[in-house]
Amino acid sequence: MNRSPAVSVIVAAYNSGAFLRPTLESVQRQSFQDFELIVVDDGSTDGAPELLERIRDPRLRVIRQANQGQAAALNAGGRVARGACVAFLDHDDLWTDNKLARHLEFMAAHPAVDLTFSWSRFIDEDGKPLSLHTRHWRGCVSFSQLLADFVIGNTSSVVGRREALDRVGWFDPNLRRCFDQDAFLRVALLRPNNVCAIEETLTLYRRHPRQMSRDWRAMRTDWERMLEKLRALAPDEVAAVEGLAAANTHRYLAFLAYENREFLESCRLLWWAFRRRPGGFLADKRNWMAAAGCLAGLLLPDFALSALERRAGVTGAKGQSAE
Numbered sequence: 001m002n003r004s005p006a007v008s009v010i011v012a013a014y015n016s017g018a019f020l021r022p023t024l025e026s027v028q029r030q031s032f033q034d035f036e037l038i039v040v041d042d043g044s045t046d047g048a049p050e051l052l053e054r055i056r057d058p059r060l061r062v063i064r065q066a067n068q069g070q071a072a073a074l075n076a077g078g079r080v081a082r083g084a085c086v087a088f089l090d091h092d093d094l095w096t097d098n099k100l101a102r103h104l105e106f107m108a109a110h111p112a113v114d115l116t117f118s119w120s121r122f123i124d125e126d127g128k129p130l131s132l133h134t135r136h137w138r139g140c141v142s143f144s145q146l147l148a149d150f151v152i153g154n155t156s157s158v159v160g161r162r163e164a165l166d167r168v169g170w171f172d173p174n175l176r177r178c179f180d181q182d183a184f185l186r187v188a189l190l191r192p193n194n195v196c197a198i199e200e201t202l203t204l205y206r207r208h209p210r211q212m213s214r215d216w217r218a219m220r221t222d223w224e225r226m227l228e229k230l231r232a233l234a235p236d237e238v239a240a241v242e243g244l245a246a247a248n249t250h251r252y253l254a255f256l257a258y259e260n261r262e263f264l265e266s267c268r269l270l271w272w273a274f275r276r277r278p279g280g281f282l283a284d285k286r287n288w289m290a291a292a293g294c295l296a297g298l299l300l301p302d303f304a305l306s307a308l309e310r311r312a313g314v315t316g317a318k319g320q321s322a323e
Contacts, residue, residue, distance in 0.1 A: 009089060093156040106196070115187050144237050145241075157202070244277055254270045
């Protein structure tokens with residue numbers, strides 16, 4: 001492969017189990033085929049290395065390294081990527097067949113856009129759809145809007161220009177959980193209206209108990225570290241929306257605590273969010289829904305809570321709705 005592909009797809013894989021094969025197959029099925037597929041095996045100790053050895057695809061390049069975390073693995077992929085655009089896909093997520101085509105068509109038509117993200121749908125461990133969804137953002141999103149409410153949602157929804165990622169220095173390996181949010185926010189600081197939504201559901205985001213993002217305490221620590229970094233880069237912009245950003249983030253942390261059946265902690269996180277921005281909290285219907293769920297978890301017996309979750313279509317509380 002001497003000619004550079006249009007896009008480099010980077011997958012960071014660590015003990016991916018049964019998820020990695022369907023993830024890679026969703027890339028191979030793309031209607032847009034001018035891509036290279038870079039899989040960084042971040043020190044897997046399961047069957048992932050053997051699975052990768054069995055794949056016969058000239059577009060596939062495998063990099064192996066000792067375990068350093070997802071951010072470092074994606075950076076390793078970025079160092080060898082040859083495409084002018086870069087797409088990210090977590091080792092347990094899936095794409096629809098027209099994912100790359102839609103993003104690249106949009107970016108070709110909008111040369112001032114550095115980063116695009118699609119809408120996402122949640123699936124469970126078995127690939128079955130959950131009745132949960134990310135927020136359906138329309139148009140472009142500014143740095144301030146993105147800090148206040150991270151509507152991108154997940155790394156697998158993103159396709160960006162490599163030049164922009166090079167300018168911001170890619171991902172910070174010191175941030176184990178918020179590395180993607182941090183990097184994409186820094187891209188949004190490069191110029192106005194350069195981060196835009198692809199208004200279609202093109203990403204299938206898998207929710208399962210082994211995800212790092214399920215640890216709300218570690219997520220909270222990482223978010224605070226990220227915020228400290230951003231204050232130094234854009235103090236005025238951060239100050240303008242920091243209260244709203246903190247309230248929205250703590251609602252998400254409350255969802256994670258709810259998933260872990262830590263109902264008292266979930267209520268405490270929501271109370272903290274309310275105290276940080278009372279007016280904005282009461283005006284957002286997502287907070288009322290979160291409060292109802294947390295109080296139900298705190299007050300109802302397990303059988304009644306499980307029945308309520310089944311009726312709502314959120315069995316096991318796998319995931320959050322951003323709307």
